[in-house]
Amino acid sequence: MNEKKRALNEVFGLLKLSYHNQFNSAFPDTETLNHAKRLWLESLAAFSPVEIVAGAKRAIRQSEYLPTVHKMLQLCAAGDNGLPDARAAYREACNAPSPKANYNWSHPAVYHAGRDSNWFFLANNAESAAFPVFAEHYRKICARVLEGEKLPAPEQLRLEENPSKPLTKEENAQKMAALRAEFDI
Structure with a gap:
């Protein structure tokens, strides 16, 4: 937990440097900042400290606005090869x-x-x-x-392993005759 607290303090430091006016407006005093940190710590509990810091760095690169908890959840989940916007x-x-x-x-x-x-x-x-x-x-x-659900990868479509052999002309003629007889054509 201490590692996550350190990561979260680093995140808030990065956000303060990057979104100075917005940050000071959102967290005008120490009490509000501490409440926000507790909320973020609880909300981002599923992520490692590295993922949390990486999410904040993604926010800085991708958005001109201070991220919300919801946006941070998306950014932390994105990973290097994860959820696009x-x-x-x-x-x-x-x-x-x-x-x-x-x-x-x-x-x-x-x-x-x-x-x-x-x-x-x-x-x-x-x-x-x-x-x-x-x-x-x-x-x-x-x-x-x-929330932690692992989505299955799409099931790849494949050609059948043992494709049937095409019928000979004689076999085709016999099948056609049988169908004509069956449908009285």
């Missing part, structure tokens, strides 16, 4: 080639949100209509991931 995930889902299950997704959450949103719907509707639907599915899936 909703807009990037939407673009990835829309641009992925078919078959979708065979695409190398940045995170399984993107695939699952796209599948739940309906690939056809995403491909055939304007972004103004499709993005809100995708974003809502993605938000729900990300919340499950942040």
Whole structure:
């Protein structure tokens, strides 16, 4: 726990340097700052000290605004190869080639949100209509991931291992004759 407290103090130091005016507005006194630190410590308990500091550094790189606890949860979960933001995930889902299950997704959450949103719907509707639907599915899936759920990777589609042999001309003629007789054609 001491390591997490040290990491959280480092995070708040980084945030104060990066978002000086916003930080001082959000945490005007020591009491408010201490309450915030306790809330963040409790909310980010699932993450290691390294992930917490990395999340803060991602916030500094990606946002001009002081992150909320919710945003920090997303940034800590993102990792080096983790959850992209909703807009990037939407673009990835829309641009992925078919078959979708065979695409190398940045995170399984993107695939699952796209599948739940309906690939056809995403491909055939304007972004103004499709993005809100995708974003809502993605938000729900990300919340499950942040709670510790491990999403299964998409099941890769494969060709059958023992494909059947094509029929000869004689076998085709026999099958056709049998079908004609069966349907009285």
